[in-house]
Amino acid sequence: MGLLVASVGACASDSAAPPEHDYVDGAGVALSVSPQLIAPGEDTEPADRADYRVTAHFDGAGAGVEVELQTWADGGWRAGRTTNTDDRGDASFVAPGDVWARVVAVVDGTTRAAHLYPGRDGAPILFTDEFDASLRAPWTGVGQPREGYSCSRGDDEAAFVTDGVLRLEVKTDPTVSCDLPQPGRANGHVVYDSPLGFGTIAARIRFAAQDDVTGGFWLQPAGASRPWTLAPTEEGVMIASTKGRGRSRARTSVQWLETESGTVRRAVRPVTPDPTADDEFHVYSVDWTPTRYVFRVDGRAVRTATRGVASPPQLMALALLSPDDRRFSGDSRAMDVDWVRVWGQDPLKPAQ
Helix, strand or coil: CCCEECCHHHHHHCCCCCCCCCCCCCCCEEEEECCCCECCECCCCCHHHCEEEEEEEECCCCCCCEEEEEEEECCEEECCCEEECCCCCEEEEEECCCCCEEEEEEECCEEEEEEECHHHHCCCEEEEECCCCCCCCCEEECCCCCCCCCCEEECHHHEEEECCEEEEEEEECCCCCCCCCCCCEEEEEEEEEEEECCEEEEEEEECCCCCCCEEEEEEEECCCCCCCCCCCCCCEEEEEEECCCCCCCEEEEEEEEECCCCEEEEEEEECCCCHHHHCCEEEEEEEECCCCEEEEECCEEEEEECCCCCCCCEEEEEEEECCCCCCCCCCCEEEEEEEEEEEECCCCCCCC
8 A cells, every 4th residue: 555645735725734834734745655554562552542653745955954743732833753755855853643744845945835734734544443343254263283383282262362462362171182292272263264465564563572483463365265374385575574593583574476387486584673672552453455575564564575566455464373393381381462454445345
């Protein structure tokens, strides 16, 4: 989905919009706003509290022009953050969604400014789940895993809502036999069993810090014969997962069918710096278009992939799993999901 161009002209004509001053609103300035994807922190918070990233392009501006982001309050513009344009004439800010904001710069002696209301000028929201009630359809628990997980099973009691989060657990399960010298265990694993199309898919997650479990947030092909997880023989995208030595580390991965050989290739990339190192919530997302994936953590692009872009429909899944190739200590592990949100076009409706 990427960045959506804000309708600055519409903002200027809105009766609730602040008045203009010594400039023509939007002249020589192009604004764009990303979805609400910036929300790091220790505590849970509503999806609507997340911040936006606003980017302004100033025609004719080179690098080093100072730009200020101001907000409207009590009948006047209040000074705010400042930054400098890059060599393309672009400046980027983090902005709240519930106030009017404007960017102001002086380019070649002329004041240029444009304003917008990020909460109105962003992409349409397809759905949100804040996990303020028990899991309900189309969320579906996933049962017994396939190969690589013979010592564990999916269990609905390991995926539940508590204190405003979806908690996914791995815990010892004496009902599961294991030939390896480690205990059997139950995994928390759910699928949002409703098809998704192109758009931005995001979740605010606090991954488990230990490396004897694997956390995952991904898209997989829809269909009655779908596997329990993203199979190694099909196209799909892991928006974020954790795996590492000594502690969990965040990664992204893309799987695609190579038409010449007929084999599925997989490209895994670590997220740098590692967002899981602080044991806090972060928003992990992917912008999914017909030609590319853009992976983001708290709105910051960490990877762009143009090979292997899957076609709709896809299903969204979240899980905390315990593979047999990692020795499980027997201590309960948890991955918390504060909210999920999808921006985009309903794949079951005609394109608009």
